[in-house]
Amino acid sequence: METSKISQWEVRENIGILYIHNPPQNYLKPEFVNLEDLKRWTQDSSLKGMILTGKGRHFCAGMSTEKIFEFEDASTVQESFRKGKEIAEYLDQLPIPLVAAIQGVCLGAGFELALGCHIRVCSEKSVFSFPETGWGVIPGFNGTILLPKKVGICNAIELILTGKMLSAQEALDLNLVDYVVKENVVDFACNLLKTITADRPIEVIRSVMKSLYNERTMPYEQATEEETKMVAKLVLEGIRVRYGKIPE
């Protein structure tokens, strides 16, 4: 198990697991992991998937209100959040499926981080909320950007402004999570990733994830051109493997 800031990293059968480790509530700091450490860990070319979870009983209680109001000036706040968002962006563009395995509470910045993952799995007793507006701030860790994409503008406004708590079933009904499970969420997420990726070659997994990321971040013409390049590369590789030669 390797550590970086308030994070820990382990690899189980080609699945990387990133733990938020700030017990017992797992309060988050925008820079919860050193980005260079995260890059080093995730550049392991044998990885077929990754899980983000909380160590212990809870996924993450968000940012501590005491810490939020400890910032000295606006530029410090901006710098810290920018660095945190760089980590979130890095996770989003990873060319492997990223599953948030949520147990216990998932609040504020923790909820926002989970929304940035590709797939969300939670336990039956998980609780979700954006409490920020009650403290006079907003979900500024991409929450106002990601939430409307998942639940629509109407639900996003209501969830953010009321700070309403959601049960696991309510989160599922709103498509905020993809699976509600009885078993250990990390075990479920590991099995899910193994099932999804099964015997698929790593290059195929990476191409799928890159193209899906391009679809969300590039103009259509550019994304479709990149997709064509990827399929051409994979076809050539298929021919090489099948016939043992590189076609002219």
Place this chain on the structure above:
Amino acid sequence: MPSVTPEMREETKEIIYNFYAEECNVEKDSLNENTNVIEDIGGDSLMFLELLSLFKKKHGINVEIKSIGKYVLKHPSATLGKILDLTLLIIEHGDKIADLA
């Protein structure tokens, strides 16, 4: 919001004790109203939010975390007896518990 009856109090207590016994891996019979969730059975304060989700659908509870925080700041709820009282207050008053603080 429903008025709390003796039956409701007993039923709520049962759910609370079952929840903490299961989550903290302790025998339900070892719990009593003076059991301190953090010191005696290794729980934490955020577990109360998970507990509330069990009552949410049944009683239509709608409460903001800030309101709970405001109340608990003045009325610490560390023991199972206090947690039962707080749960019943929330069932009865919803988000208005902040006004009771």
